[in-house]
Amino acid sequence: MNFRTPAVRLGMLPAGIALALSPSFASAQEAAAGTTDLDRISVTGSRIRAANVETQQPILTLSRESLEKQGFSSVADVLNNLTSAGSPAISRSESLASGENVGGYYVDIRNLGAERTLVLMNGKRLGATTSGLQDLSQIPMGAVERIEVLKDGASAIYGSDAIAAVVNVITRKNVEGGEATAYFGQYGEGDGNTEQYSMTLGATGERGSLTLSAEYNKADPVFAKDRWYSKDGSRGPNSTPATWSALSQNGSWCNPTVYDCESASAVWQTLNAGGNPNNPADYHPLTQGEWSNANQQMTALTGVERKSVYINGTYDFTDSISLNSDLLYNERNTFQQIAGYPYQSQAFGTPLSADSAFNPLGQDIDFRRRLWEVPRTTESQLKTTRFAPTISGFFDFAGKTFDWDVGALWNRNESIVTQRGDASLIATEQALGPSFINSAGVATCGTAADPIVGDCRPWNPLLPNGVAGQGSLADPALQEFLFPTFTTRGETKTTSFTANLAGSIVTMPAGDLGFAVGVEHRKEEGSYVPDAFAQSGMSTGLGQKPTRGEYDLNEAYLELNVPILSDMPFAKELSLNMATRYSDYSNFGDTLNSKFGVTWRPLDELLVRGTYAEGFRAPTISDLYGGLSSSFERYIDPCGVGAPGSVAGNAACTAAGVPANYVQLGQGNQPCATLPCATNDQFISGANPNLSPETSKSTTAGLVWSPRWVQGLDISLDWYKYEISDMIIADSVDRILRDCYVLGDSSRCASVVRAPAGNITALTYGTANLGKVETQGYDLGVKYRxxxxxxxxxxxxxxxxxxxxxxxxxxxxxxxxxxxxxxxxxxxxxxxxxxxxxxxxxxxxxxxxxxxxxxxxxxxxxxxxxxxxxxxxxxxxxxxxxxxxxxxxxxxxxxxxxxxxxxxxxxxxxxxxxxxxxxxxxxxxxxxxxxxxxxxxxxxxxxxx
Structure with missing residues (x-):
């Protein structure tokens, strides 16, 4: 919230002076250091424009000066290094992550999930993905004046998502002159080069101002092969390469005349060095030393490039009516890479044909090969356009001054995800089918009597990586045939209109009875449309279906600040703050959430505060309307011998056809060396249109002490407690398996599909209001100059x-x-x-x-x-x-x-x-x-x- 004073604003000038002088406002005072705009006050967590409201809640302020003293080049990095921040929702280290949110920068306060921390820019919501995550990379670092973090629930003030905290990023305004910054950095290993250039220009006039900030940032990727913890793969205590894959980049095949190639005991053989791939005698059993180390091709940190332009304009129409407008354009590109796909012909029904020119046996054979020559790459581009105008003013009525504002927000995020490295199953079926050597000595698809005319290129999956020859995966023409480029497009739109009125109802003996009232209309629209190959399932990539939906809501709120005592012994200040918000959603109905706060200052140097807040998080577009997606899940099969809580051989496992001596199988149908173990097959998950909102209760109590006898010392201590119910979570694989096989709930077994050997080949599950979390703790802050x-x-x-x-x-x-x-x-x-x-x-x-x-x-x-x-x-x-x-x-x-x-x-x-x-x-x-x-x-x- 902000306002501009014309001639006097008598009611707020003393409050502004008190704000600057009170020790309990140390952080707010630091935030204002160096700015000349002394006639505006911003209060995160309250709509009432009064200086004493901010002390009622635990707010941490990061000034521009403190930001400049850190070595971080993004808003997200700064916030994720706060002690109250939880694990990053999607860190740059999660190169295996996929989907719409990949490449974004998010903040998770209190470890309650990034979707439960509301992010604002100048008091208005950031645009969100269809799953509700707000990408902080939209905000250029050079445009930031300060960051205020309200570590408390605030749904009564801001609505949905303000469960754990509210982060309000306040940008620079009314700048006079200019500033240019160049930043260069890299890791001691000589990689991860980072460069950032920013410029801010501003001019102010008698009635208005214009501020422009432009920024370019680029951080190169860091590869796993260049880091001590990742270059050799995860290793257990006996130096076992636990994450290495038995699917070697050298290729291997199973002889069906000797082995049951579906069994774990089958022997897979690979070509001898210098051997003839068409001679079955030139192969030897694949050894563990020939397994592939996928980490050698993976990024340890994704690369990111950002370009942004931010413009703020203000104009005073009259002494009592002003316009403030924000315009932002941001473009973010990220790059991640993982190892070539671990191709198994058994999984796709694409054996090397008996009629292939490269078949050493003369009958269909199953093979396995890591497609090492073409690593899987993902480039994610996000374009953000944001326009947020607000007209604000004040008027006098019955001897009281009232502030008002009406505002709007249009935010559009457009994402384009480009992927390469997953093979087309249509192309692999042709490339592995019949082929022959033509009269020119060139391998050709089809038969001599009926050659395939077109782009088809025969593939020899048994030819090891780095070995030249026809059908080699190193052939650019073969790569072009097998590996198409996949493009996924997404778009989210946030449109909102707000109106607020604040002022004083009546003057009480202890001060003004302040109020704020307002209404908001908001509409959220979103879509995420995967490439046609991903939708059809005709590629080696994870299958996905489109997400598309929208909802709108109308809200109204009322906030009161009631002064009870003032300037009395052991009651320099005693006041109550109360707020309630009614929200009516088009998809699930309505909800009412309230908040109560108390402030007591027994002594000038001691402040005691406490809050109780109800909160909610509405189900997102992805929660409600998300398409089906597939993934390779890590889980523990309770029907497996040796699993924790194993029930191998019980009635439910036996009824499912699981052998009593079954050992859980993982990648390559090999017995799992460690548990939980990743599935060998894709599992399917999806949305739930019948979800209800999450609900929460949060309580805080704290004190701020600035002892008179130690000038410059400020100490704050806050206790917090959160209870979240009906959390929207994925119905996990482990939960389903336990319900089915351990607890004997047969209704939970329907989606579990097993092979004759006992391993799970398919499983389908969705989201539900199943979660519940309770957490509590303390925040201690000590500042001493x-x-x-x-x-x-x-x-x-x-x-x-x-x-x-x-x-x-x-x-x-x-x-x-x-x-x-x-x-x-x-x-x-x-x-x-x-x-x-x-x-x-x-x-x-x-x-x-x-x-x-x-x-x-x-x-x-x-x-x-x-x-x-x-x-x-x-x-x-x-x-x-x-x-x-x-x-x-x-x-x-x-x-x-x-x-x-x-x-x-x-x-x-x-x-x-x-x-x-x-x-x-x-x-x-x-x-x-x-x-x-x-x-x-x-x-x-x-x-x-």
Missing amino acids: LPEMAIGNFSIDWQTSYLSSYDEEGQNSAGDTITIGQVGTTGLFRVRSNATVGWTKGDFGVNWTARYYSGMAEDCIDIGCTDPDRYQNGEAAPIRKTGSNTFHDLQVSYTAPWDATIAVGANNVFDHRGALQYSAPNSAFAYYGGFDVGRFLYMKYTQRF
Whole structure:
């Protein structure tokens, strides 16, 4: 919220002075440092325009000055390094991720999911994907004035999605002059080159202003083969290449005259070095040393390139009516790569034909081969166009001043995803079918009597990678035939219209009774249309169906701020804040959510606050109208011998045809070396049009203390608790298998399809309101600016988040509902703490930051379990614990006489390495996706003019 004062705005001027002087407003005061626009106040979390409202809630403010002292080049990187931030929703380390959200930058406060943190830009929603994720890469770093993070539920103020927190990114306005910045960085290994150029220009006049900010950012990908934790694949305690694939890039085949090629005991053989691929005697059994290491072709960090232009304009029509308008265009391109597809002819019914010129046996044979020559690449492009005008003003009535505004938002996101590396099954069937060597000695599709005329190229899948010959996958013409380019297009639109009125109803003995009332109409539209090949299932890629839908809503809210006591002994201030919001959705109906807050200041230097809030998250377009998609899931089959909680041989498993001695099979139909294990076949998941909203309750209580006897010291401590019910989650594979085979619920078995050997070949599942989470913890903030000394000025900023509980609802093997404690598991750190020490003297400055993460524990079966005999809720629950990690950052800066700032620095200056995490949390590799992947060195030059 903002307003411009004409001649006086008498009611707000004293409040503005109080805001600047009150110690409890330290963060807001820092945010305003260096700006000349003293006549505007922004309050995140409230619609009431009064200075004392902000103290009622736990708000963290990151000023532009503090952002410049960090070595991060994106808004998302800054936010994900907050101690209250959870694991990144889709980190740059998740190169195996697919779908509409890939390539985006998201923030997840309190580990409650990025879709439950509402992101605003100047108080208005960012555009979202069809699954409700808001991409922070839409916001250029150079345009940011400050970031305010409300760590509390606020659905009563902002509506859906404001369950865990609200992030409000406030951009620069009323800039006079210009500023240009160049940023360069790279990892100590010499990769991941990052460059960023930004320029901001502004001019102000008697009645208006115009600010333009343009930015270009590019971060090159980092490849897994260049990092210690990923180059050799995930390895267990006995150096077993647990994630290496038995599908070798050298190709292998099974002799059906000797073996049952569907069985795990079948022998697969590969060509001898220098051997004749048409001679069956020139092959030997494939050994583990010849398996493929997929990590050698994968990106460890995706590459990203961003271009953006942001324009803000203001104009005062009169002394009491103003226009503020934002226009943003952003284009983001990301690149990720994974290894060539692990092709298995059995999975697609495409054996090497007995009539192929490359068949060594003279009858149809099944083969396996990693399509190494053509890695799978994905380039995701997102174009964002945003226009957000607001007309605001004020008027006097009955001796009171009232503020009003009417605004609109049009946000359009257009995505284009281009993929290559998945083979066309139509083409592979032809390339593996009959072929012959023609009179010119060239392999040709078809038969000599009936050759195939066209683009068909015969393929010899038994010819190893790097070995030349006809039918080699290295042939560009064959690659062109087998590997089409797939294009998926998506579009989301957000349209909203708002009207707000705020002011004072009456003056009470303790102050003005403030109010805010408003209405909003919003419409969300979205589509995500996969390539025709993906829809048809005629490629080796994961199958997908289109997502398309829309909904609209009307909302009205009322907020009151009631002063009860003021300037009394042990009650310098006592006030209540109340808000309620009614929302009527076209898809599921209506909902009412309220919030209550109390502020008590017993002493000038001590503030006590508390809030209680109801919240909700409406089902998204993808939740309701998403098309079917396929994936290779990791799960534990309870019918398998040796599985945790195994029920091998029971009636349900026997009825499904599972042998009593069945061992779960994974990729290549090989027995799983570790559990959970990835399926060998694609499973199908989809949407649910009958979903209802998620609901939440959040409670906070805290204090802010600024002792008079220690000038410059501010201490805040806040406790929080969240309860989320009816969470929209995917009905997991493990949940279905347990219900079916352990609990004996036959209705849950219908979608499970098994092969005669017992392995699951197909499974279909969807989303449901099944989840429930409760979490609570504490946030401690200490800021201290030491008295000025001869050696310079020192400041300390220490922020710590302590997670006391994070409980999910689940079931044990008996079917009882149990609470599963997750604190300390991967990504859910017991403690996260950032401590920054700053020093300045004259034109020089140094900032040192230590980022601490407490230890983690992950589920394990036989990979380095530190507590193999652990039990939880009466069941075996072995875990592997790893220690804590601290990353150190350093920046040294110099302010030059020609009005420039030069900074050099390093993130993770000591090149600290976290412990391996074999469960690959938030990553495609055995390393936590939120950790630094090396020492990152950078330099930054800023010129003001």
